[in-house]
Amino acid sequence: MIKIAHLYPELLTLYGENGNIKALTKELTKNKQKYSLTNINLEDEINFSEYDFIYIGSGRPKNLELVKNHLMKYEKDILTYINSHKILLATGNALSIFDFLNLYEIEKYPEFITADIKATTPLVKEEIKGFQNTEWLIKNCDNPFIDIIEGYGNSKTTKEGYYKNNFYVTSIIGPILARNPKLNNYFVKLLISVNKDKNII
Amino acid sequence: MKILAILVGKIIILIGKIFHKGSSLPGKVALKIYPDLLKNFQYPSIRIVVTGSSGKGSTTKLIAETIKNTKTVCYNSSGANLSWGITTALLEHASLNGHIKTDALVLEVDERYTKTILPYIKPDYLVITNLTKDQPPRQHYIDLVYDDIVKSIPKNSLIITNMDDPYLRNFAKDLKNKIVYYSLAKNKYSYKKQIFENLNIYHCPYCNSKLKYSYYNIETLGNYKCPNCSFTYEEPQYIGKNLDLTKMTFTINNEIINIGGDMLYNAYNTLASYTCLAQLNLDFTSINNSLNNLNKLPSKDFINDNKTFRAISCKAENASTYNQAIFKVMHDQDKKDIIIGWLEISRRYNHYDISWLYDIEFELLNNSSLNKIYVCGIDALNIKQRLLLANIKNEKIVMGENIASIKEKVLHSKASKVYGILNFDYVKPFEEAFKKKEE
Numbered sequence: 001m002i003k004i005a006h007l008y009p010e011l012l013t014l015y016g017e018n019g020n021i022k023a024l025t026k027e028l029t030k031n032k033q034k035y036s037l038t039n040i041n042l043e044d045e046i047n048f049s050e051y052d053f054i055y056i057g058s059g060r061p062k063n064l065e066l067v068k069n070h071l072m073k074y075e076k077d078i079l080t081y082i083n084s085h086k087i088l089l090a091t092g093n094a095l096s097i098f099d100f101l102n103l104y105e106i107e108k109y110p111e112f113i114t115a116d117i118k119a120t121t122p123l124v125k126e127e128i129k130g131f132q133n134t135e136w137l138i139k140n141c142d143n144p145f146i147d148i149i150e151g152y153g154n155s156k157t158t159k160e161g162y163y164k165n166n167f168y169v170t171s172i173i174g175p176i177l178a179r180n181p182k183l184n185n186y187f188v189k190l191l192i193s194v195n196k197d198k199n200i201i
Numbered sequence: 202m203k204i205l206a207i208l209v210g211k212i213i214i215l216i217g218k219i220f221h222k223g224s225s226l227p228g229k230v231a232l233k234i235y236p237d238l239l240k241n242f243q244y245p246s247i248r249i250v251v252t253g254s255s256g257k258g259s260t261t262k263l264i265a266e267t268i269k270n271t272k273t274v275c276y277n278s279s280g281a282n283l284s285w286g287i288t289t290a291l292l293e294h295a296s297l298n299g300h301i302k303t304d305a306l307v308l309e310v311d312e313r314y315t316k317t318i319l320p321y322i323k324p325d326y327l328v329i330t331n332l333t334k335d336q337p338p339r340q341h342y343i344d345l346v347y348d349d350i351v352k353s354i355p356k357n358s359l360i361i362t363n364m365d366d367p368y369l370r371n372f373a374k375d376l377k378n379k380i381v382y383y384s385l386a387k388n389k390y391s392y393k394k395q396i397f398e399n400l401n402i403y404h405c406p407y408c409n410s411k412l413k414y415s416y417y418n419i420e421t422l423g424n425y426k427c428p429n430c431s432f433t434y435e436e437p438q439y440i441g442k443n444l445d446l447t448k449m450t451f452t453i454n455n456e457i458i459n460i461g462g463d464m465l466y467n468a469y470n471t472l473a474s475y476t477c478l479a480q481l482n483l484d485f486t487s488i489n490n491s492l493n494n495l496n497k498l499p500s501k502d503f504i505n506d507n508k509t510f511r512a513i514s515c516k517a518e519n520a521s522t523y524n525q526a527i528f529k530v531m532h533d534q535d536k537k538d539i540i541i542g543w544l545e546i547s548r549r550y551n552h553y554d555i556s557w558l559y560d561i562e563f564e565l566l567n568n569s570s571l572n573k574i575y576v577c578g579i580d581a582l583n584i585k586q587r588l589l590l591a592n593i594k595n596e597k598i599v600m601g602e603n604i605a606s607i608k609e610k611v612l613h614s615k616a617s618k619v620y621g622i623l624n625f626d627y628v629k630p631f632e633e634a635f636k637k638k639e640e
Contacts, residue, residue: 009398009399010400010411011403011404013399013400014337015557015559016520016556016557016558016559017399017556017559018559019556019587019590023590026590042404042409060342060343060344066409114338114554116552116553131338131553131554131555133338133341173556174555175556178559178590179555
């Protein structure tokens with residue numbers, strides 16, 4: 001059984017981001033995969049090692065702050081999760097939460113970055129479509145995974161996002177998985193393989 | 202400069218009238234000549250402003266038209282609610298020295314423009330209808346809109362707003378202004394378990410604990426209580442009871458009042474208007490009579506070939522208005538076709554953001570009374586993809602370039618009812634396609 005956690009769906013409620021969970025779970029069902037979906041909120045304890053896929057999306061800054069305070073106590077658990085090659089996808093302004101992991105830095109801009117996105121990624125062959133509506137971008141870093149054709153990359157360059165193992169962070173909303181079926185499929189296949197490996201161990 | 206600005210504005214209004222063309226141009230030119238014009242009008246002694254994400258126009262109209270029964274009123278009836286449009290409305294009633302010559306001023310103001318309008322007009326009464334997700338590329342998120350409004354409210358303005366929405370209680374938390382609330386009582390459409398997702402507020406504005414609801418009217422509106430602090434719904438003086446969306450009425454103080462439509466927002470807009478008018482010392486009978494008269498509208502349904510048709514006009518990029526339409530349609534158990542579509546998303550910018558489609562609870566349409574959903578217009582494919590993720594079966598979804606292209610299929614379908622869940626720009630094409638021409 002694949003275990004999915006959606007972090008803070010009652011606090012991070014902007015830009016239809018739970019469409020990413022809808023797209024992912026629909027594709028899992030199509031692939032005849034059994035899964036469980038757990039919604040995690042502020043009042044919950046999080047056992048990261050239980051999950052195979054964790055998703056976190058955009059929210060109002062006040063709520064991002066609450067979430068960050070809740071997650072910071074799990075710093076070690078999150079790093080262990082990432083180092084064990086499990087999947088964590090953060091989209092939109094949720095990128096601003098994870099700077100406490102010290103894997104990448106973020107920049108806050110005085111004006112909102114709103115832009116249509118056209119991009120490519122080595123993960124899939126299709127062109128990525130989406131939107132940006134954020135005050136934060138990642139600062140130039142060594143591990144971007146998206147090449148921007150239209151829109152804004154890290155530090156407003158053409159390189160966007162951050163990845164380490166299967167930890168993927170991007171400022172792109174859409175929802176990105178719902179609007180990009182091949183990218184969604186990439187994560188589904190990755191999730192199935194991560195889950196198989198777990199069962200072998 | 203002030204007199205020149207007013208004079209030029211008035212001349213442009215006059216020219217517009219001769220050619221039967223109204224626009225915000227007079228205000229635009231007058232403000233160009235004298236940018237401080239709004240600061241230097243002498244406003245009437247009764248000043249009312251209505252703002253919020255939706256419902257501003259209807260609420261303003263009900264208030265203004267009721268006051269007109271006994272007093273002269275200046276109001277932006279055209280719906281132009283930014284600085285230029287408001288200035289144009291004021292110029293119409295201004296003397297050359299800037300004196301607004303009416304007894305009352307009633308203005309609908311865009312929620313992002315309150316900061317440039319409220320400090321000058323200093324309304325006695327500020328009606329805030331709601332604050333919901335709206336135009337994400339422009340508004341981003343509601344805290345920004347809230348901050349704009351809260352900073353611009355003069356300290357003597359009396360705020361009139363909705364008790365049912367815990368988010369709107371932030372005004373009481375952050376301001377010392379007097380606030381008068383209204384509420385729609387639990388009714389036959391209320392529900393116990395939340396059916397919508399991605400909402401604005403789930404937590405207490407004071408202590409961040411998760412709010413508990415004894416019932417919901419829709420989305421976050423209902424009877425809430427914080428389990429950890431004293432924050433709770435408090436029964437206000439103005440309550441709409443016995444809501445009946447079929448008869449399009451509710452009662453206030455045991456008097457039956459027409460709400461002017463069969464949508465929940467009709468009830469809330471009427472309540473906001475009633476509460477505002479009640480502050481003006483108008484007697485209740487005359488308020489009731491006026492609202493009943495203004496809201497006496499024929500049903501918007503029409504019949505063609507034994508099918509009942511109904512267009513529900515929604516506001517693009519505002520998921521709440523679509524959720525209200527879906528809430529209405531889901532309560533109808535008849536076999537139905539639904540048409541969803543629009544000509545364009547926004548006229549204000551060129552961004553192509555469809556994230557708001559994922560804030561709409563299309564899942565609620567997925568029941569046995571659904572025959573087909575027709576998706577039309579520029580976003581037909583995007584709407585279809587959203588519906589598929591709401592687990593609506595592919596064979597139930599029909600795509601069309603526009604409404605005319607699906608007309609014959611709809612007319613010959615098995616459904617007895619046809620609902621259009623449409624942006625306002627598709628209401629006319631819907632009616633043109635399906636209303637029988639009068640012989």
